[in-house]
Amino acid sequence: MTDVGTQNETKGLKVLRPESRFRFACHEGLGCFTQCCRDITIVLTPYDILRIKNALGISSGLFLEQYTHSLMGKSGFSGVILKMADDEQRSCPFVTPHGCSIYEDRPWSCRVYPLQPESTKLTEKSGKSYYSVMGIPFCQGFEENQTTTVQNWLASQGIPHYLEMEKPFKKITTNPFLSDKHIKNYKIQQMCFMACYDLDRFRRFVFESSFLHQFDTDPREIDKIGSDDVALYRFAMKWLEYGLIGQHVLKVNPGVLAAKKQELGIR
Numbered sequence: 001m002t003d004v005g006t007q008n009e010t011k012g013l014k015v016l017r018p019e020s021r022f023r024f025a026c027h028e029g030l031g032c033f034t035q036c037c038r039d040i041t042i043v044l045t046p047y048d049i050l051r052i053k054n055a056l057g058i059s060s061g062l063f064l065e066q067y068t069h070s071l072m073g074k075s076g077f078s079g080v081i082l083k084m085a086d087d088e089q090r091s092c093p094f095v096t097p098h099g100c101s102i103y104e105d106r107p108w109s110c111r112v113y114p115l116q117p118e119s120t121k122l123t124e125k126s127g128k129s130y131y132s133v134m135g136i137p138f139c140q141g142f143e144e145n146q147t148t149t150v151q152n153w154l155a156s157q158g159i160p161h162y163l164e165m166e167k168p169f170k171k172i173t174t175n176p177f178l179s180d181k182h183i184k185n186y187k188i189q190q191m192c193f194m195a196c197y198d199l200d201r202f203r204r205f206v207f208e209s210s211f212l213h214q215f216d217t218d219p220r221e222i223d224k225i226g227s228d229d230v231a232l233y234r235f236a237m238k239w240l241e242y243g244l245i246g247q248h249v250l251k252v253n254p255g256v257l258a259a260k261k262q263e264l265g266i267r
């Protein structure tokens with residue numbers, strides 16, 4: 001049951017308002033329990049990967065190798081999807097008879113269900129998020145008596161935090177400069193992949209290459225990214241913003257800059 005009376009049909013866009021109510025509950029007693037965790041395409045965000053690899057206690061490299069496929073998008077940015085098991089039902093590798101084994105760290109798209117974001121140029125321009133209810137025919141959760149509002153559901157599933165964490169990544173991938181340009185250079189594509197998804201490798205790159213010599217960095221920030229994955233992810237996004245979009249979010253080491261100018265004969 002969705003509260004159709006509060007649907008917003010502005011300019012042909014049919015979405016729910018934050019206060020719109022819908023009927024839904026999911027629990028182990030339902031006949032459909034865990035059916036939705038099979039044969040599905042789950043696109044993982046950088047923050048999804050950060051959370052899951054830490055929940056599993058493995059490196060980002062091992063997680064990517066064992067649990068994901070990557071797909072190259074037209075923009076030159078890769079997307080990463082969860083690899084389903086090679087069984088008859090193509091089960092999610094984390095599903096158990098009692099539910100999700102990584103429930104606290106499950107991906108964004110599993111959290112948001114049964115809602116789905118409605119994204120159009122209009123909604124993106126407004127900077128607001130809109131949702132509709134997904135209609136999966138076998139899902140019995142819609143027949144339960146419990147009702148909730150869109151905003152309460154999103155809050156209860158931790159979605160505001162996930163949206164906040166996705167912001168620096170989205171700022172890059174939705175930048176008009178990049179969407180027109182497309183990244184064609186293979187080496188740059190690989191650097192983007194590492195910064196977005198393979199954080200443990202990015203950390204080694206920062207600390208084991210000449211990276212720290214190239215940039216005038218804050219020692220406290222560098223200290224933090226040595227052990228804090230969220231700080232490392234934010235730093236990686238800053239590096240991409242600097243390198244791909246030319247935003248001055250990182251400062252080049254003045255000595256390196258002077259040497260480069262001398263090399264190029266620039267005063």
Ligand code: SF4
Binds near residue numbers: 025026036037138141
């Ligand atoms: S199909 Fe719906 S009700 Fe059933 S387990 Fe999945 S989300 Fe829950």
Ligand code: SF4
Binds near residue numbers: 038106107
């Ligand atoms: S990650 Fe968890 S909730 Fe998502 S499909 Fe897999 S088992 Fe289901």
